[in-house]
Amino acid sequence: xxxxxxxxxxxxxxxxxxxxxxxxxxxxxxxxxxxxxxxxxxxxxxxxxxxxxxxxxxxxxxxxxxxxxxxxxxxxxxxxxxxxxxxxxxxxxxxxxxxxxxxxxxxxxxxxxxxxxxxxxxxxxxxxxxxxxxxxxxxxxxxxxxxxxxxxxxxxxxxxxxxxxxxxxxxxxxxxxxxxxxxxxxxxxxxxxxxxxxxxxxxxxxxxxxxxxxxxxxxxxxxxxxxxxxxxxxxxxxxxxxxxxxxxxxxxxxxxxxxxxxxxxxxxxxxxxxxxxxxxxxxxxxxxxxxxxxxxxxxxxxxxxxxxxxxxxxxxxxxxxxxxxxxxxxxxxxxxxxxxxxxxxxxxxxxxxxxxxxxxxxxxxxxx
Amino acid sequence: xxxxxxxxxxxxxxxxxxxxxxxxxxxxxxxxxxxxxxxxxxxxxxxxxxxxxxxxxxxxxxxxxxxxxxxxxxxxxxxxxxxxxxxxxxxxxxxxxxxxxxxxxxxxxxxxxxxxxxxxxxxxxxxxxxxxxxxxxxxxxxxxxxxxxxxxxxxxxxxxxxxxxxxxxxxxxxxxxxxxxxxxxxxxxxxxxxxxxxxxxxxxxxxxxxxxxxxxxxxxxxxxxxxxxxxxxxxxxxxxxxxxxxxxxxxxxxxxxxxxxxxxxxxxxxxxxxxxxxxxxxxxxxxxxxxxxxxxxxxxxxxxxxxxxxxxxxxxxxxxxxxxxxxxxxxxxxxxxxxxxxxxxxxxxxxxxxxxxxxxxxxxxxxx
DNA sequence: TTGAAAGCGCTAACAG
DNA sequence: CTGTTAGCGCTTTCAA
Numbered sequence: 155x156x157x158x159x160x161x162x163x164x165x166x167x168x169x170x171x172x173x174x175x176x177x178x179x180x181x182x183x184x185x186x187x188x189x190x191x192x193x194x195x196x197x198x199x200x201x202x203x204x205x206x207x208x209x210x211x212x213x214x215x216x217x218x219x220x221x222x223x224x225x226x227x228x229x230x231x232x233x234x235x236x237x238x239x240x241x242x243x244x245x246x247x248x249x250x251x252x253x254x255x256x257x258x259x260x261x262x263x264x265x266x267x268x269x270x271x272x273x274x275x276x277x278x279x280x281x282x283x284x285x286x287x288x289x290x291x292x293x294x295x296x297x298x299x300x301x302x303x304x305x306x307x308x309x310x311x312x313x314x315x316x317x318x319x320x321x322x323x324x325x326x327x328x329x330x331x332x333x334x335x336x337x338x339x340x341x342x343x344x345x346x347x348x349x350x351x352x353x354x355x356x357x358x359x360x361x362x363x364x365x366x367x368x369x370x371x372x373x374x375x376x377x378x379x380x381x382x383x384x385x386x387x388x389x390x391x392x393x394x395x396x397x398x399x400x401x402x403x404x405x406x407x408x409x410x411x412x413x414x415x416x417x418x419x420x421x422x423x424x425x426x427x428x429x430x431x432x433x434x435x436x437x438x439x440x441x442x443x444x445x446x447x448x449x450x451x452x453x454x455x456x457x458x459x460x461x462x463x464x465x466x467x468x469x470x471x472x473x474x475x476x477x478x479x480x481x482x483x484x485x486x487x488x489x490x491x492x493x494x495x496x497x498x499x500x501x502x503x504x505x506x507x508x509x510x511x512x513x514x515x516x517x518x519x520x521x522x
Numbered sequence: 523x524x525x526x527x528x529x530x531x532x533x534x535x536x537x538x539x540x541x542x543x544x545x546x547x548x549x550x551x552x553x554x555x556x557x558x559x560x561x562x563x564x565x566x567x568x569x570x571x572x573x574x575x576x577x578x579x580x581x582x583x584x585x586x587x588x589x590x591x592x593x594x595x596x597x598x599x600x601x602x603x604x605x606x607x608x609x610x611x612x613x614x615x616x617x618x619x620x621x622x623x624x625x626x627x628x629x630x631x632x633x634x635x636x637x638x639x640x641x642x643x644x645x646x647x648x649x650x651x652x653x654x655x656x657x658x659x660x661x662x663x664x665x666x667x668x669x670x671x672x673x674x675x676x677x678x679x680x681x682x683x684x685x686x687x688x689x690x691x692x693x694x695x696x697x698x699x700x701x702x703x704x705x706x707x708x709x710x711x712x713x714x715x716x717x718x719x720x721x722x723x724x725x726x727x728x729x730x731x732x733x734x735x736x737x738x739x740x741x742x743x744x745x746x747x748x749x750x751x752x753x754x755x756x757x758x759x760x761x762x763x764x765x766x767x768x769x770x771x772x773x774x775x776x777x778x779x780x781x782x783x784x785x786x787x788x789x790x791x792x793x794x795x796x797x798x799x800x801x802x803x804x805x806x807x808x809x810x811x812x813x814x815x816x817x818x819x820x821x822x823x824x825x826x827x828x829x830x831x832x833x834x835x836x837x838x839x840x841x842x843x844x845x846x847x848x849x850x851x852x853x854x855x856x857x858x859x860x861x862x863x864x865x866x867x868x869x870x871x872x873x874x875x876x877x878x879x880x881x882x883x884x885x886x887x888x889x890x
Numbered sequence: 891t892t893g894a895a896a897g898c899g900c901t902a903a904c905a906g
Numbered sequence: 907c908t909g910t911t912a913g914c915g916c917t918t919t920c921a922a
Contacts, residue, residue: 305559612898
């Protein structure tokens, strides 16, 4: 024994002499907790009952004398005791908390979170948003790791945002993927009409008179990115236009990863007159790079994005984009998880929400 | 084909039907876990070693034969094993995860979250944002409950957003409060120059020529709300104006709670020509109510907010507001938690960040 | 009505 | 080098 603090540590509200209810035969317990939260053991000791009794009282089980219950409750109050989520969930099979797994808290995932948060109201569940190994966000499989670490113990069900892998259909807990890796197959999913939205975006540009249009794609492993590119190509071809292969680049949905391709796009002599970026964040970055390069948006370059996160309206100029119902997607994913939790209807469902064009100021006819 | 159990059952709890792999001798093919995540016990069983050995291998401890380690690692891979955060954190004293406690995921807290998420990059910590009893968000003391449930077991340190109570100075884990209840005292805090910002907002309105100005206050229990109202009053008085008591109402920082007072403000015959709302969300709601009432913003009514969340720029018309450095506040809070974690410098620090006026289109001189 | 004891999955002493 | 053992805080039989 080395670094133990003294015997007479006084916990919350426990007097030094308060050596209450030692074990049978006079094993001298140290007094209350030296520091930190009170545990069920502290409550039991101070109340002079067993931990089992405290547990029963706290959980409202029957078979405890009214007087005892009252005394225990008093101590609970006095010590500010609250049961540890961790210990409780290790023992029980249910925690009443829904997890949301994200690679990062950025505008897309936080919009989803707002929708989920609003929808959880009144359901009796709590929300736990987890962001595993931040920084290595490109690390494929982050969601498998997070899932394994949390599922089955901490959380009863889970919403995974933009998973990098096809998820196991059944990992013990209900799983719903938003903007999934594989498209509508495997586990339950919620996504948008990416194909239609991308067509709409491209048609908007074409309708404005653009013919030389660049495409800055998203994360190659995501179904949404695949469909958006497809929608772009389809709309181009439908208009009799052939996408210039040099003008179709990948930006990974992220400003940092789209910086290079954006420069490549805008610095070429025969640069496009318009760019369709696969999400708002990279579209906003395109606007910034264009402006640094001395190009005016939309006079010299039209830019359209995808998502309609609040930041889109806040950019200068405000970004024309394809809106997804982000809040609704989050709310729907939550509803699905809860319904999977509460019924045995294990048929994985796939919900697809509509998209719509939001015209703001970043697009205009090409310069004459 | 058939799997026989080894000579020695691995203890009580093994059901007759359980597939138990042979002990260190039986080289039958491994029995996979029945369902759900694989536990350390599954790995040990399949690899034919003890759980202690698996633990050592997984945690990179010394004293394991290379061959054994390799075999274990193989099984870990095969089973997709990942240690349970819950079980691990119950045993260890450190989890490497920082908690963020919020009452709700709304624009203010999610902006903070974005800043925290960006700042955690490369620190080696993970992020866990927790939203306890959603729905009863006005329940005073939600943060005490969440803190007790998580601190000491699940999280090493915590950032609390807009706590409803004075927090205990030391609850076992480092605590930093953003937009605190008590102002710069007690635990470490991060906030903005609320007083100066509110003055700036009011002066902006006065500078435009408004004299009849309404004030829609924030959550009475928050220091920020107190200071913003004070700043409003000070600026009014400094300009020789006396705030009409009928025009100073409380909106609780929330659209739902500010709806009534907003109507009260705008439906009176002698309604103000301008309103300063204590945060953006209620300011945006003021704009909506005004428009429903047939008032034009800013021609008939000027509106200014506070916070500069992305939604402010997205409103119609775009909201003039006082910007706080929300991302920076989150990042700073995280830095403080981590530094408290890694040093013994327990002197609670208080960081106050500047605010600035962002003029957009919701304010203009009063109609002649 | 109460408490002793087992055990959730894991780590850390300490033996062999 | 490896396994046995003891618990982290809690819930839950099962006996007393």
